[in-house]
Amino acid sequence: MLGTPIKIRGLEKRFAANRVLCGVDLDIPAGKVTVLMGANGAGKSTLVKIICGLYSADAGEVLLNDQPFSPNSPSAALQAGIVTVHQNINDGVVPDLDVASNLMLDWLANPKSAPLLNPTKIRKAAEEIAAKLDLNFDMNSMVSDLALADRQLVAIARAMAHSPNLMILDEPTSSLSATEAERLFRLVDKLRASGVAILYISHRMSDIRHVADRIVSMRDGTIVGKYETSPLDYEGAVNDMLGHTMTDVDIMVRTPDDVVLELQELQLKPDSKPINLTAHRNEVIAITGLVGVGKTQLTEVLFGQFTPAAGNLHLKGKTYLPKSARDAINHGVFLCAKDRGTNGVVQDFDINRNITLPFLSSLSTLGFVNRSAEYRITNEAIKKLGIVCQSANDDIGTLSGGNQQKVMVSRWLSHPCDVLILDEPFQGVDIAARRDIGAKVRETAKDRATIVLMAELDEALEIADRILVMAEFTIVGDHKNENVDLDLILEQVSGATTPQNLQKQKEGAAQ
Amino acid sequence: MSETRVNKRSMSIKDYAIRYGFVALLIGLVVYFGIAAEGFSSPHSAVFIFQSVAITGILALGVTATLVVGGFDLSIGAVATSALMLSAYMMVVLEQNAFVAVAACLLMGAIVGLINGFLIVQMRVPDLLATLGMMFLLIGAQRIPTEGRSIATGMSLPDGSTAQGGFSPEFLALGRHRFDFFIENLIPVSVVILIVIAISIWFFLEYTRYGRVMYAIGSNERAASLAGVPVKKYRIIAYMISGVLASVGGILLAARLGRGDIASGNNLLLDSVAAALIGFAVLGAAKPNAFGTAVGALFVGILLQGLTMMNAPYYTQDFVKGGVLVIALMFTFALSNRR
Numbered sequence: 001m002l003g004t005p006i007k008i009r010g011l012e013k014r015f016a017a018n019r020v021l022c023g024v025d026l027d028i029p030a031g032k033v034t035v036l037m038g039a040n041g042a043g044k045s046t047l048v049k050i051i052c053g054l055y056s057a058d059a060g061e062v063l064l065n066d067q068p069f070s071p072n073s074p075s076a077a078l079q080a081g082i083v084t085v086h087q088n089i090n091d092g093v094v095p096d097l098d099v100a101s102n103l104m105l106d107w108l109a110n111p112k113s114a115p116l117l118n119p120t121k122i123r124k125a126a127e128e129i130a131a132k133l134d135l136n137f138d139m140n141s142m143v144s145d146l147a148l149a150d151r152q153l154v155a156i157a158r159a160m161a162h163s164p165n166l167m168i169l170d171e172p173t174s175s176l177s178a179t180e181a182e183r184l185f186r187l188v189d190k191l192r193a194s195g196v197a198i199l200y201i202s203h204r205m206s207d208i209r210h211v212a213d214r215i216v217s218m219r220d221g222t223i224v225g226k227y228e229t230s231p232l233d234y235e236g237a238v239n240d241m242l243g244h245t246m247t248d249v250d251i252m253v254r255t256p257d258d259v260v261l262e263l264q265e266l267q268l269k270p271d272s273k274p275i276n277l278t279a280h281r282n283e284v285i286a287i288t289g290l291v292g293v294g295k296t297q298l299t300e301v302l303f304g305q306f307t308p309a310a311g312n313l314h315l316k317g318k319t320y321l322p323k324s325a326r327d328a329i330n331h332g333v334f335l336c337a338k339d340r341g342t343n344g345v346v347q348d349f350d351i352n353r354n355i356t357l358p359f360l361s362s363l364s365t366l367g368f369v370n371r372s373a374e375y376r377i378t379n380e381a382i383k384k385l386g387i388v389c390q391s392a393n394d395d396i397g398t399l400s401g402g403n404q405q406k407v408m409v410s411r412w413l414s415h416p417c418d419v420l421i422l423d424e425p426f427q428g429v430d431i432a433a434r435r436d437i438g439a440k441v442r443e444t445a446k447d448r449a450t451i452v453l454m455a456e457l458d459e460a461l462e463i464a465d466r467i468l469v470m471a472e473f474t475i476v477g478d479h480k481n482e483n484v485d486l487d488l489i490l491e492q493v494s495g496a497t498t499p500q501n502l503q504k505q506k507e508g509a510a511q
Numbered sequence: 512m513s514e515t516r517v518n519k520r521s522m523s524i525k526d527y528a529i530r531y532g533f534v535a536l537l538i539g540l541v542v543y544f545g546i547a548a549e550g551f552s553s554p555h556s557a558v559f560i561f562q563s564v565a566i567t568g569i570l571a572l573g574v575t576a577t578l579v580v581g582g583f584d585l586s587i588g589a590v591a592t593s594a595l596m597l598s599a600y601m602m603v604v605l606e607q608n609a610f611v612a613v614a615a616c617l618l619m620g621a622i623v624g625l626i627n628g629f630l631i632v633q634m635r636v637p638d639l640l641a642t643l644g645m646m647f648l649l650i651g652a653q654r655i656p657t658e659g660r661s662i663a664t665g666m667s668l669p670d671g672s673t674a675q676g677g678f679s680p681e682f683l684a685l686g687r688h689r690f691d692f693f694i695e696n697l698i699p700v701s702v703v704i705l706i707v708i709a710i711s712i713w714f715f716l717e718y719t720r721y722g723r724v725m726y727a728i729g730s731n732e733r734a735a736s737l738a739g740v741p742v743k744k745y746r747i748i749a750y751m752i753s754g755v756l757a758s759v760g761g762i763l764l765a766a767r768l769g770r771g772d773i774a775s776g777n778n779l780l781l782d783s784v785a786a787a788l789i790g791f792a793v794l795g796a797a798k799p800n801a802f803g804t805a806v807g808a809l810f811v812g813i814l815l816q817g818l819t820m821m822n823a824p825y826y827t828q829d830f831v832k833g834g835v836l837v838i839a840l841m842f843t844f845a846l847s848n849r850r
Contacts, residue, residue: 349726357740368719
């Protein structure tokens with residue numbers, strides 16, 4: 001079934017005084033992957049929410065197979081064959097049910113289904129759904145025991161059982177490792193071959209290069225660029241989305257000062273190889289590597305959340321063994337944690353309260369918070385990082401993702417420290433905000449050691465003086481960020497996936 | 512991830528309704544009763560209302576502290592009645608003075624809060640279940656020393672002797688003394704204590720870093736912990752505040768009754784939880800807050816007093832309270848969360 005199942009004409013949407021969509025025209029053809037690019041706040045999410053029934057449009061229409069279509073709920077959209085896989089993977093699955101029940105969830109929720117459950121039948125039907133996509137799951141395992149990537153595959157498989165007209169993938173790889181993303185791409189290829197129209201939203205250029213058949217750029221609520229002819233003009237699409245040309249970042253590698261942090265023979269796991277690492281003042285170190293190679297554990301050791309199996313840490317020449325986050329902060333070691341939604345942002349708080357939360361004791365006398373001092377800090381942070389907001393009292397939830405991330409980073413930049421650790425600071429952040437954050441981190445790095453952890457090598461090249469590669473819970477590569485041998489780094493990144501290990505991973509995923 | 516931005520300056524009618532709806536309702540209620548119920552708008556009637564809400568208000572402020580850290584305390588009613596029985600036992604049976612009785616009750620409240628906190632934070636028992644268990648435990652425990660009887664001077668004890676002690680005058684003054692305020696003998700001690708506690712808790716939650724941190728825990732415990740907050744300590748402290756305030760309520764009740772009445776205080780839990788939850792709706796806060804809790808307690812008090820003065824039968828009171836609570840919760844959650 002080829003053709004153009006979805007046509008969007010003159011779609012408009014406003015929230016209070018704020019025009020989010022100003023006349024969007026977009027066709028999404030079947031059997032092709034249409035990538036939608038746009039900076040944070042361009043209106044991508046709003047557009048998706050209208051198509052999948054969460055919002056209603058103020059003007060314009062969506063045509064589904066040339067019929068006007070305005071779903072008033074997500075389930076109405078689902079009935080019509082519009083399937084959305086959300087960025088937040090756990091929104092798509094029920095963790096406390098087994099795989100079979102998750103795959104059959106729509107049947108279970110359908111009031112017309114039989115009231116009594118026949119486990120054998122359900123299992124069989126679920127296996128058929130999985131088999132369509134060549135997925136091999138143990139139907140009895142709990143979804144909560146699955147890795148994130150497998151949960152997402154479960155969600156997609158379940159969605160595919162509806163034989164959809166349109167599948168929307170919203171930042172599907174944002175929590176996945178490279179190998180896991182690879183599996184997802186294979187699935188996308190399969191869906192494309194079966195004639196589904198796919199709308200793919202992502203900030204990651206590597207993803208986009210991998211899957212895109214056509215690219216549509218969005219800025220300030222309108223479509224500003226369409227690229228359909230191969231080879232696709234990726235740079236043109238990025239420039240359209242930003243409204244100006246993005247130059248490459250040129251890193252001036254700086255000379256490191258004295259040693260601040262030293263890791264000696266540190267073992268994250270009893271059987272892992274020891275890590276030796278020295279971090280200097282005036283140095284930005286990027287640690288890159290796949291998801292699940294120990295980057296998180298390393299930050300946890302440095303921030304007092306996890307005791308290493310063996311080894312020593314020295315901070316400014318003294319033994320350093322933090323017992324809690326508070327302890328680490330008191331020693332001058334700050335961590336801007338990954339997954340800001342769960343680990344960083346306090347949703348009920350405004351910008352000001354989010355920024356000053358870790359530093360309240362120094363901002364208060366006898367327990368009373370000195371409000372003028374805290375607003376001074378916050379207003380300075382807002383100005384420095386260019387956080388787009390009305391005032392320091394805006395609720396953090398009203399900010400776009402990129403701006404929320406800026407708030408989180410500026411929180412930890414607001415006070416001087418000896419070691420600043422940033423774990424995945426560019427998660428779900430568009431390229432413009434990413435450059436702002438990267439520049440500010442480098443600009444302020446003079447008096448501290450900075451360690452940035454990320455899965456994407458491109459991001460590491462943009463920010464670091466030195467790039468370390470992690471695999472199998474240890475450091476396998478150390479590169480100065482000048483004329484870097486990219487092939488060597490990539491080899492080291494994937495070094496863990498020798499044929500033998502790959503086999504092990506697959507077994508692990510199937511369990 | 513919401514990409515919509517709310518413009519705070521242009522408030523719609525709905526925003527006004529969320530923010531001031533409950534306050535408007537409160538004022539409307541006062542005006543209505545002032546006109547319809549004879550004698551409602553007098554200083555004495557106002558003081559009576561305050562007195563009737565003092566004890567539930569104090570308990571509700573304690574629950575508010577646990578709600579702020581994302582918890583809940585179902586044991587407050589039982590703590591209050593335990594404090595009532597304990598103070599009576601201390602004075603009547605053990606013949607101690609008022610000071611010792613009050614200190615013992617406050618200590619008991621703090622220990623119960625500590626145990627609640629320990630169960631919830633260290634043993635990972637869900638808050639509702641832990642405090643429900645504590646509630647049953649306390650209801651049972653307060654009956655054991657007297658074999659289920661109420662405590663009063665001259666009562667016979669399990670060993671056959673008679674209780675010789677009695678409520679000391681200082682203790683009774685806590686429940687019965689009235690301060691002069693323009694009019695002689697106007698303001699009862701309990702009302703003064705309520706006002707002092709309400710202002711302290713409000714100040715604590717809004718203007719100290721401890722309060723700020725407690726709100727952070729309630730909103731995102733993990734983020735607070737990674738920002739260096741000792742989350743466990745704060746959660747235990749919240750339950751201890753709740754326990755101590757509940758025992759203050761129990762002491763005031765004992766001082767008013769002048770005997771260790773086993774059957775009193777049945778409504779304390781539900782009334783104070785209702786006040787704290789109604790507080791969510793005040794000024795569109797949509798979160799637990801001391802000012803809202805105080806207004807919530809006052810609202811319930813005014814409503815009941817007004818209805819009583821208009822000769823509404825007593826058995827309709829719980830129904831009215833329930834209705835108010837449900838409407839207040841609707842205000843809070845349905846309207847304000849849809850931003």
